[in-house]
Amino acid sequence: EQRAAPGKIAVIGGGIGGTAAAYFLRQKFGRSVRIEVLERGEVGGRLATVEMEGASYEAGGSVLHPLNLHMKHFAKELGLPAIPVPGKLMGIYNGEEFIFEESSWYIINILKLLWHYGFSPLRMNMWVEDILDKFMRIYRYQTHDYTFSSYEQLFHALGGNDFTQMFNQTIDEAMQKASFSQKFINEMVCPAMRVDYGQGVNINGFVGAVSLAGAGSSLWSVKGGNKLVCTGLIYASKADVITGTVMSIEPKTRKKSTGDPVNLYHVTYDTPSGQTGDIYDIVVIAAPLNRKIANITFKNFSPPVPEFSSPYQQTVATFVHGRLNSSFFGYQDPSAFHLGAIFTTENPKLFINSVGIVSPVENRGSEEEPPLQSAVWKIFSKEELTKEQLNLLFSSYDSVKVKKWLAYPHYSPPNKFPPIILHDNIYYLNGIEWAASAMEMSSIAAKNAALLAYHRWYGNTDKIDQEDLYEKLKTEL
Ligand SMILES: Cc1cc2nc3c(=O)[nH]c(=O)nc-3n(C[C@H](O)[C@H](O)[C@H](O)COP(=O)(O)OP(=O)(O)OC[C@H]3O[C@@H](n4cnc5c(N)ncnc54)[C@H](O)[C@@H]3O)c2cc1C
Numbered sequence: 001e002q003r004a005a006p007g008k009i010a011v012i013g014g015g016i017g018g019t020a021a022a023y024f025l026r027q028k029f030g031r032s033v034r035i036e037v038l039e040r041g042e043v044g045g046r047l048a049t050v051e052m053e054g055a056s057y058e059a060g061g062s063v064l065h066p067l068n069l070h071m072k073h074f075a076k077e078l079g080l081p082a083i084p085v086p087g088k089l090m091g092i093y094n095g096e097e098f099i100f101e102e103s104s105w106y107i108i109n110i111l112k113l114l115w116h117y118g119f120s121p122l123r124m125n126m127w128v129e130d131i132l133d134k135f136m137r138i139y140r141y142q143t144h145d146y147t148f149s150s151y152e153q154l155f156h157a158l159g160g161n162d163f164t165q166m167f168n169q170t171i172d173e174a175m176q177k178a179s180f181s182q183k184f185i186n187e188m189v190c191p192a193m194r195v196d197y198g199q200g201v202n203i204n205g206f207v208g209a210v211s212l213a214g215a216g217s218s219l220w221s222v223k224g225g226n227k228l229v230c231t232g233l234i235y236a237s238k239a240d241v242i243t244g245t246v247m248s249i250e251p252k253t254r255k256k257s258t259g260d261p262v263n264l265y266h267v268t269y270d271t272p273s274g275q276t277g278d279i280y281d282i283v284v285i286a287a288p289l290n291r292k293i294a295n296i297t298f299k300n301f302s303p304p305v306p307e308f309s310s311p312y313q314q315t316v317a318t319f320v321h322g323r324l325n326s327s328f329f330g331y332q333d334p335s336a337f338h339l340g341a342i343f344t345t346e347n348p349k350l351f352i353n354s355v356g357i358v359s360p361v362e363n364r365g366s367e368e369e370p371p372l373q374s375a376v377w378k379i380f381s382k383e384e385l386t387k388e389q390l391n392l393l394f395s396s397y398d399s400v401k402v403k404k405w406l407a408y409p410h411y412s413p414p415n416k417f418p419p420i421i422l423h424d425n426i427y428y429l430n431g432i433e434w435a436a437s438a439m440e441m442s443s444i445a446a447k448n449a450a451l452l453a454y455h456r457w458y459g460n461t462d463k464i465d466q467e468d469l470y471e472k473l474k475t476e477l
């Protein structure tokens with residue numbers, strides 16, 4: 001006899017992870033279940049825009065990889081245009097001078113790279129592709145409804161011990177083992193990690209590879225802003241959004257009409273009109289469980305839910321409409337300056353990680369590029385920039401907007417993954433960020449949690465933690 005469907009599911013957090021979870025939960029559990037998304041701020045979370053002089057710019061998650069298949073599917077299903085991210089001429093600055101500058105001539109770039117680093121750039125692309133190939137297996141597993149009860153098992157199913165080993169070593173160690181030179185790692189790999197994750201080559205090998213994938217070509221984003229995916233998913237999932245900050249979760253046992261006990265959860269949250277709460281069958285937590293982010297108390301659980309508040313990295317995104325001071329970067333003649341993106345190497349003297357031109361989310365896809373002189377620049381730095389620092393970077397500027405983030409985990413491998421199952425019917429998504437933080441990673445975690453919640457609810461153990469899945473599915477098809 002099939003168990004009755006759950007009555008009510010709470011999803012805590014309305015970022016891409018929470019809204020994707022609502023979407024996949026609806027797909028699995030069907031129309032009858034009530035899904036509530038509890039969000040303390042705006043739907044979108046780390047997908048957000050800043051307004052500047054009447055235009056909006058992506059302030060958080062901005063670029064997507066062509067093989068980010070869940071995000072691609074969401075955009076298509078929701079009718080949101082996916083627009084290519086225009087490439088900008090990039091330079092790598094070491095705090096004294098540019099050690100590499102892109103030219104608008106493709107052949108010149110190839111020759112320059114060959115001259116400086118031999119075949120390392122080509123080998124690096126192949127190395128990243130090999131990791132991506134294995135990573136892509138997740139889509140096949142999820143299409144066949146398979147799920148994992150821990151991230152260790154999920155990543156092991158993608159690429160075995162070689163794959164999980166990447167979480168125990170830094171990208172520096174992983175690439176050295178693969179015979180890349182320290183010069184190449186410091187000058188070409190490290191700058192990408194600094195832009196994407198505000199950290200150097202001490203981040204784990206997998207997130208390092210994700211960052212290198214994010215520096216590739218054919219990147220895209222959503223016209224109008226990536227956060228439109230989140231609002232679209234809420235609409236498509238027919239979930240109710242409740243504005244409130246979740247404070248605590250407590251297990252409750254009730255008796256069914258048959259006399260059998262049923263386990264439920266009481267979720268308490270603060271709303272603008274005071275503290276309130278509700279009872280749910282299933283709870284999905286889609287916000288980082290970190291004292292400075294989602295500081296949720298687990299009350300009266302026996303045994304207690306373990307604490308795993310690991311640190312998140314602060315990153316400040318500063319938007320400046322102005323004229324970049326090219327002499328700060330060693331250019332005496334501003335008219336010779338042609339770069340639209342400046343990456344940096346590790347140098348304690350540097351107060352920025354990167355600076356690059358950004359386009360308004362509304363204008364994405366238009367052919368016109370603003371002239372360098374009147375561009376909006378996005379600067380990533382660890383700390384908020386002082387007026388003096390802004391005056392060094394810009395010869396003149398009209399407006400400045402600042403967005404401070406606790407952006408992604410502070411990676412220092414080896415990192416253990418937080419559990420996915422926190423209690424019988426409580427699931428936690430954001431442990432996946434300890435592999436790598438990206439929109440697609442939260443979407444994958446969302447589908448995994450929805451499948452896990454569904455199969456555990458109905459006792460379909462054959463769909464959970466299957467060994468040798470890759471081989472099994474190869475012979476099945
Ligand atoms: C500056 C920056 C640039 C980035 N660039 C990229 C990029 O180019 N490409 C890419 O793929 N990724 C990028 N990322 C990473 C990506 O944005 C994140 O990995 C992803 O958005 C995380 O989504 P999430 O839903 O898991 O978490 P979040 O977006 O953080 O969602 C969690 C939500 O939970 C809410 N919440 C927290 N606590 C509570 C509570 N107690 N009660 C109720 N609600 C609560 C929060 O308000 C938030 O809305 C970037 C991130 C940053 C910060």
Ligand SMILES: CC(C)=CCC/C(C)=C/CC/C(C)=C/CSC[C@H](N)C(=O)O
Nearest residue numbers: 062063064065195196210213214438440
């Ligand atoms: C998850 C996989 C397989 C690929 C994702 C690749 C990707 C898009 C990585 C980017 C991750 C990230 C945190 C980027 C932050 S900065 C982005 C951009 N350069 C900017 O300037 O905003």
